[in-house]
Amino acid sequence: MENTLNDALSLATDPPVVQQRPMLAMSGIAKWFGANQVLKGVSLTVAKGEAVVVIGPSGSGKTTLLRCINLLEDYEDGIVAVDGEPIGYFVDARGKRQRMGERDLAAAREHVGIVFQSYNLFPHMTVLQNIVAAPIRVRGIPRAKAEARARDLLAMVGLTDKEQAYPVRLSGGQQQRVAIARALAMDPKIMLFDEVTSALDPELVGEVLAAMQQLARDGMTMIVVTHEMSFARDVADRVVFMDGGLIVEEGKPEQMFTAPRTDRVRQFLKRYNDRYRL
């Protein structure tokens, strides 16, 4: 794990030389909601072990972009690959873009963990059942092994004593940490986080961010959409700024936050600082 961290750091610091294939490669993603184009040809590459934080004003397409990665949202153009394998759409022998069948899509989705703002735990299952359901039913892992792994993950997110609890009995922060553990239980190659702390009471935000920071430290490849600028500053290898369905600027956090190249980012950060006095 330490190696992956070092890899990530070197990848983030060195200029992109000939390197191993990226963990995530999105190219030319275009998405319309009716007549409204919300993604205007977005391309984004994330290296193995890299933590990318996506920021940008409301409605700029951050959520939509994340949801396109594992085809929770369908999109009209572009392709995505995770660790070199297509997900959602692929290009066939004649160069035609084709949507994957249900079986292939499900198999591809196993490699992408996603955590939503609204937790979306399964309310009829205990914490432990939530975590082992997909490993057992989807990957066919024996129950005992799945449960052992689930307990390790619960220890990692600090919820060892809650394995028999039902989601409604947990605080928002606890539910969100279970959701993180549930996604990790599938051993994903990349984790996507969409404003996972914005529904939480302020005093619960820290525990969730801490779990995510730990994950980044352990070398997990991740994309984090967040309004928590301090998290972006402390954890991100790279910050991506989206506006109007496009990536407007990207760079290392210290550069983005102290010397943004574009006016759009400068205005966004100023508005943000005025509001939160950071």
Added chain:
Amino acid sequence: MPFDLNFLIRLIPALLEGAEVTVELAVLTMLICVVWGLVVALAQATPGPLSWIAGGYIQVVRNTPLLVQMYLVYFGLSMIGMGLSGFASGLLALCIQNGGYMAEIYRGGLQSISLRQYEAGRALGMRRWTLYTSVIMPQVVARVIPPLTNQAISITKDTAQVAAIAVMDIMKVAQVWVESSANTYDVFLGAGLIYLCLTTVISLGGRIAERRLAFAS
């Protein structure tokens, strides 16, 4: 009306024999419709021609009287030379109609599940079968227990209509006894009490199931 112990001693076993038929009809209808209603509901939820066939079926069976459906099955099938017994006709008609009602109950249950539950399952790599069996249906079942219990009660009461096609259920037994004894009040009081016992059992069963299946409370 004079209280006639002798009469009651003969009436009660006869009514209980009818009750056996009533229970058979009600239980079979419920078992079949729990499955058939789900099939119709899932068909209706599947985009395409199946959906409007299922929708049309629901509309037709819900908006015509059970008795009419029963006569159509009983006399209609015998007209084309496929006559079924009164019991089988009654059962078929009960299933046709209640399949529609059950489908509506399931539809309500399915609609009450947030799309986010589907997304959470899909994002974990679940395919349709796994998604429905481990995520969606357990939640639907927990939610439809109260309306299904009501439906089971109404099925039990509706079985009384098979008396019209000469099936010896509680109701028919009661009618026969009334004709031969003119002791109308006692006979129907007895019949009513037996129905009440049956529906009370269903209510209690439903409440137990509800408590068993209620998660996290």
